[in-house]
Amino acid sequence: xxxxxxxxxxxxxxxxxxxxxxxxxxxxxxxxxxxxxxxxxxxxxxxxxxxxxxxxxxxxxxxxxxxxxxxxxxxxxxxxxxxxxxxxxxxxxxxxxxxxxxxxxxxxxxxxxxxxxxxxxxxxxxxxxxxxxxxxxxxxxxxxxxxxxxxxxxxxxxxxxxxxxxxxxxxxxxxxxxxxxxxxxxxxxxxxxxxxxxxxxxxxxxxxxxxxxxxxxxxxxxxxxxxxxxxxxxxxxxxxxxxxxxxxxxxxxxxxxxxxxxxxxxxxxxxxxxxxxxxxxxxxxxxxxxxxxxxxxxxxxxxxxxxxxxxxxxxxxxxxxxxxxxxxxxxxxxxxxxxxxxxxxxxxxxxxx
Amino acid sequence: xxxxxxxxxxxxxxxxxxxxxxxxxxxxxxxxxxxxxxxxxxxxxxxxxxxxxxxxxxxxxxxxxxxxxxxxxxxxxxxxxxxxxxxxxxxxxxxxxxxxxxxxxxxxxxxxxxxxxxxxxxxxxxxxxxxxxxxxxxxxxxxxxxxxxxxxxxxxxxxxxxxxxxxxxxxxxxxxxxxxxxxxxxxxxxxxxxxxxxxxxxxxxxxxxxxxxxxxxxxxxxxxxxxxxxxxxxxxxxxxxxxxxxxxxxxxxxxxxxxxxxxxxxxxxxxxxxxxxxxxxxxxxxxxxxxxxxxxxxxxxxxxxxxxxxxxxxxxxxxxxxxxxxxxxxxxxxxxxxxxxxxxxxxxxxxxx
Numbered sequence: 001x002x003x004x005x006x007x008x009x010x011x012x013x014x015x016x017x018x019x020x021x022x023x024x025x026x027x028x029x030x031x032x033x034x035x036x037x038x039x040x041x042x043x044x045x046x047x048x049x050x051x052x053x054x055x056x057x058x059x060x061x062x063x064x065x066x067x068x069x070x071x072x073x074x075x076x077x078x079x080x081x082x083x084x085x086x087x088x089x090x091x092x093x094x095x096x097x098x099x100x101x102x103x104x105x106x107x108x109x110x111x112x113x114x115x116x117x118x119x120x121x122x123x124x125x126x127x128x129x130x131x132x133x134x135x136x137x138x139x140x141x142x143x144x145x146x147x148x149x150x151x152x153x154x155x156x157x158x159x160x161x162x163x164x165x166x167x168x169x170x171x172x173x174x175x176x177x178x179x180x181x182x183x184x185x186x187x188x189x190x191x192x193x194x195x196x197x198x199x200x201x202x203x204x205x206x207x208x209x210x211x212x213x214x215x216x217x218x219x220x221x222x223x224x225x226x227x228x229x230x231x232x233x234x235x236x237x238x239x240x241x242x243x244x245x246x247x248x249x250x251x252x253x254x255x256x257x258x259x260x261x262x263x264x265x266x267x268x269x270x271x272x273x274x275x276x277x278x279x280x281x282x283x284x285x286x287x288x289x290x291x292x293x294x295x296x297x298x299x300x301x302x303x304x305x306x307x308x309x310x311x312x313x314x315x316x317x318x319x320x321x322x323x324x325x326x327x328x329x330x331x332x333x334x335x336x337x338x339x340x341x342x343x344x345x346x347x348x349x350x351x352x353x
Numbered sequence: 354x355x356x357x358x359x360x361x362x363x364x365x366x367x368x369x370x371x372x373x374x375x376x377x378x379x380x381x382x383x384x385x386x387x388x389x390x391x392x393x394x395x396x397x398x399x400x401x402x403x404x405x406x407x408x409x410x411x412x413x414x415x416x417x418x419x420x421x422x423x424x425x426x427x428x429x430x431x432x433x434x435x436x437x438x439x440x441x442x443x444x445x446x447x448x449x450x451x452x453x454x455x456x457x458x459x460x461x462x463x464x465x466x467x468x469x470x471x472x473x474x475x476x477x478x479x480x481x482x483x484x485x486x487x488x489x490x491x492x493x494x495x496x497x498x499x500x501x502x503x504x505x506x507x508x509x510x511x512x513x514x515x516x517x518x519x520x521x522x523x524x525x526x527x528x529x530x531x532x533x534x535x536x537x538x539x540x541x542x543x544x545x546x547x548x549x550x551x552x553x554x555x556x557x558x559x560x561x562x563x564x565x566x567x568x569x570x571x572x573x574x575x576x577x578x579x580x581x582x583x584x585x586x587x588x589x590x591x592x593x594x595x596x597x598x599x600x601x602x603x604x605x606x607x608x609x610x611x612x613x614x615x616x617x618x619x620x621x622x623x624x625x626x627x628x629x630x631x632x633x634x635x636x637x638x639x640x641x642x643x644x645x646x647x648x649x650x651x652x653x654x655x656x657x658x659x660x661x662x663x664x665x666x667x668x669x670x671x672x673x674x675x676x677x678x679x680x681x682x683x684x685x686x687x688x689x690x691x692x693x694x695x696x697x698x699x700x701x702x703x704x705x706x
Contacts, residue, residue, distance in 0.1 A: 030670050072429055079494055079501055088670055111464070113666045114489065114502045114576075136467065141432055148432055149467045150503060223467075313466045317383050317441055 001208045006215050007135055007153050007222055013208055016158035017051040020121060023156055024052070024092065027117070032058045032092040033085065035078065035105040037065035040097040044123045044163055048096060058094075059085045063101070067246065067255075070100045070140050072148060078108040092117045092155075098124035099131035099255070103146065106137030110152030119156045123163040125175025125202065126255060129182070129210040132157050134218040134228075143243055144311045151223055159211070161204040169200060173291060174256030176202060177234075180287065181263060182213040185230045188329030195287060224314075230331035232314060232323040237345065238262025240308035244301065253295060260292040264352070265345035270324040272341065274332040284328070285352060297350055302343045309342060354561045359568050360488055360506050360575055366561055369511035370404040373474060376509055377405070377445065380470070385411045385445040386438065388431065388458040390418035393450040397476045397516055401449060411447075412438045416454070420599065420608075423453045423493050425501060431461040445470045445508075451477035452484035452608070456499065459490030463505035472509045476516040478528025478555065479608060482535070482563040485510050487571040487581075496596055497664045504576055512564070514557040522553060526644060527609030529555060530587075534616060535566040537637065538583045541682030548640060577667075583684035585667060585676040590698065591615025593661035597654065606648060613645040617705070618698035623677040625694065627685040637681070638705060650703055655696045662695060 001013040012019040024032060036045055041062050049056070061081045063074055082091070095105035095118060102120045109118035122132040138149025164172070176199055183191030190209055197206060214231065221228040242258035253261075267284045270276035297305070314321045319336045326332040354366040365372040377385060389398055394415050402409070414434045416427055435444070448458035448471060455473045462471035475485035491502025517525070529552055536544025543562055550559060567584065574581040595611035606614075620637045623629035650658070667674045672689045679685045 072425070076425055076494070083495060083497065083500065083664070086671065088668055089666060090669060107464075111460075111501050111503055113500060114491065114504055138467070141429070142436060144436065147436065147466060148464050150464055151467050311436070313442060315441055316443060318439065 001204065004212060004215055006133060006157070007219060009153055009156050011133065011157040011159060011211060011215070013159050013161075013204070016121075016160045017048060019156075020048070020094070020119070020158045021051040021053070023119065024094075027092060027155075029092040029117070030088050030090040031086070032094060033061055033082065033087065034058055034094045034096055035061045035063070035101055036096050037063055037101060039065055040101070040123050043166065044096055044121075047160075047162070048121070063104075065097075065100065067100060067140070070104050072139050072141055075104055075108050075139050078104070079112055082108070082112050087112065087116065089113050089116060092119065094119055094121060096121045096123060098122065098127040102127055102131045103136070103138050103149070106152055106154065107139055107149050110137055110150045115152065117155045119154050119158065121158045121160065123160070124167060125164050125172055125207070126178060127175075128159055128164065128207055129175055129214065130178045132159075133211055133214050135222060143247060145239055145243065147311070147313070159207070161207065164207070165201065170254060172200065172202070174254035176291070177256030177259045177263070179206065179210040181231075181233055181259065182210045184263065184284065184325055184328055185233050185323075185331040186213050186217065186329060188327075191328055199291065227331075227333065229314060229321075229323045229333040233325060233331060234259045234263030234266050236262065236309055236312055236314070236320060236322045237265045237305075237342065239312065240305045241295070241297070243308050244305055245295075257292050257295070260288045261295055261349060264288055265349050266322060266324055268345045268348040269322060269335070269337060269341060270326065270332070273335055273337070274324045274326045276325055276327060280328050289352065297346055299347070299350075302346055305346065306339050306342060354557065357565060357568055359486060359510070360572060362506055362509050364486065364510040364512060364564060364568070366512050366514075366557070369513045370401055370474075372509075373401070373447070373472070373511045374404040374406070376472065377447075380445060380508075382445040382470070383441050383443040384439070385447060386414055386435065386440065387411055387447045387449055388414045388416065388454055389449050390416055390454060392418055393454070393476050396519065397449055397474075400513075400515070401474070416457070418450075418453065420453060420493070423457050425492050425494055428457055428461050428492050431457070432465055435461070435465050440465065440469065442466050442469055445472065447472055447474060449474045449476060451475065451480040455480055455484045456489070456491050456502070459505060459507065460492055460502050463490055463503045468505065470508045472507050472511065474511045474513065476513075477520060478517050478525055478560070479531060480528075481512050481517065481560055482528055482567065483531045485512075486564055486567050488575060496600060498592055498596065500664075500666070512560070514560065517560070518554065523607060525553065525555070527607035529644070530609030530612045530616070532559065532563040533640065534584075534586055534612065535563045537616065537678055537681055538586050538676075538684040539566050539570065539682060541680075544681055552644065580684075580686065582667060582676045582686040586678060586684060587612045587616030587619050589615065589662055589665050589667070589673060589675045590618045590658075590695065592665065593658045594648070594650070596661050597658055598648075610645050610648070613641045614648055614702060617641055618702050619675060619677055621698045621701040622675060622688070622690060622694060623679065623685070626688055626690070627677045627679045629678055629680060633681050642705065650699055652700070652703075655699055658699065659692050659695060
């Protein structure tokens with residue numbers, strides 16, 4: 001697998017942790033910091049440490065895992081640690097973790113002293129194929145996902161496949177939803193290949209293809225003026241369902257589980273609005289239904305879900321803007337959908353056996 | 354006075370509020386918001402309203418004036434207002450006020466939904482000649498000035514000289530310190546012209562020249578990798594004195610008063626370190642002493658001031674990096690100064706009659 005060139009920075013796949021150690025050595029940073037959570041601090045940091053060498057000097061910033069902690073308050077905590085540890089403009093932040101770590105660490109670094117260098121070492125499948133590529137950083141405010149953030153590119157991304165093999169199945173499935181999305185919006189062949197694969201444990205090659213698809217899109221449209229919106233397929237409804245679940249469920253849906261629901265609903269919208277055939281709609285539903293558990297969405301919750309959709313960043317004013325598909329492998333962006341259409345799509349999901 | 358071109362945006366001096374109204378009209382924004390404090394809401398907004406027309410539709414976000422409110426907490430307040438008012442990515446924020454408004458409003462806008470458009474209408478002399486030009490945004494954290502921020506350019510700046518003529522003398526003097534600094538670091542002729550002028554009420558032409566000097570510097574080095582550091586002359590010590598005063602004095606120093614002290618101290622350092630002649634040192638001291646009140650700095654406070662200087666963003670690690678001058682009109686950046694030198698410069702200030 002070749003190194004992928006993204007927007008001015010490399011994404012390493014081979015010997016990635018050795019590459020990271022070399023990157024830090026070359027960078028001649030005054031200090032470096034590693035941002036972890038309680039899981040990556042325990043399982044991934046010791047692996048990293050081997051490559052950095054036992055006498056590597058860095059300061060550790062550990063935060064609590066979980067999307068509910070991706071807030072401005074936790075970000076203030078990171079900034080204060082950087083101040084206390086004496087981070088100057090020539091410091092580096094290494095984000096070792098999943099999407100919460102890379103989103104919030106990227107935001108903290110891109111705004112500390114108006115921006116210090118940062119790199120990502122994504123440790124979940126989801127963050128490898130999604131959050132770590134594309135230069136979006138963000139934190140949540142008032143339960144609105146990534147409402148505060150910047151476009152800021154890391155100096156490099158290091159993909160370590162061995163981190164993936166230790167993940168629990170539910171975390172694998174969460175990342176897989178984004179991989180399937182990449183196929184649906186841009187590459188029918190990749191979708192077919194994924195369907196046939198051992199989806200319990202996606203190979204490094206499949207991860208590589210997914211990163212490649214996402215990277216091609218973000219390189220073409222870094223600031224989401226046009227085609228990049230295609231990556232939001234399933235996310236208008238999926239984000240709303242995810243936020244709803246976070247607020248109401250004891251054991252909330254993962255990002256991928258919520259996005260899978262969103263993709264079923266938005267595939268139905270695609271059938272109604274942008275020409276997705278009934279056969280392909282059924283195929284998509286079959287794949288997702290075979291992989292992800294059913295989730296009950298009562299009709300009485302549609303109002304609350306619609307309110308959440310109205311807060312989506314892609315909207316123009318109060319109109320809900322959906323990124324759909326016209327067939328498997330072809331995106332169709334900028335579709336204004338009505339409340340009735342969106343609620344019907346939720347009913348469609350609920351009606352599936 | 355010609356319109357000045359800055360980093361991709363215009364700075365208007367003639368009929369600036371009419372230009373603003375035309376800019377908003379042209380921009381076809383979905384919504385616009387005006388950020389004010391209790392002073393600019395009362396005195397400047399009615400003037401602006403005349404140009405916008407009585408039926409102009411916008412939402413007002415008012416914050417409390419004062420550097421002590423330029424914090425992440427107040428910024429969260431601005432973000433929440435934008436959410437509540439339904440600001441989308443095609444919204445505009447108009448920052449109507451002094452440096453607190455433009456720094457914090459710029460930061461809030463540049464991070465809301467990963468960046469919406471913003472413009473500055475600086476209403477103080479200080480913000481016209483300093484904060485509104487150069488694309489730095491920021492808020493304070495733990496009393497460290499602008500420690501959190503972004504480099505983000507406004508879409509335009511509108512300089513309205515009539516706002517200046519209503520300012521109290523102390524506010525005029527605060528901005529004047531930055532104008533004098535522009536002469537000292539880059540233009541001896543401008544320094545001489547300023548000295549001879551009616552400094553109680555600087556003309557629009559003098560303001561224009563100051564903006565021009567600052568703009569030339571920031572265009573050459575937008576991200577402060579080199580020459581832009583020259584603008585920090587007087588600020589290593591001045592910022593520390595300002596923060597100290599904010600924390601200890603009932604009636605704290607203005608930014609300009611603190612920077613004037615910083616420039617006296619750093620001119621002494623320039624004499625010791627970078628070849629500023631004794632005659633020019635004395636000339637600088639005479640000008641500042643004639644304009645700004647004395648401030649007592651006890652030797653027992655030097656330790657606390659030095660600690661504050663260590664938090665300056667220009668530093669490399671724990672070393673204090675001062676931007677000095679080699680003569681009037683010539684800057685000399687990147688001078689590492691020791692604690693002993695910095696404390697001696699404070700003693701020099703205190704020793705002046």
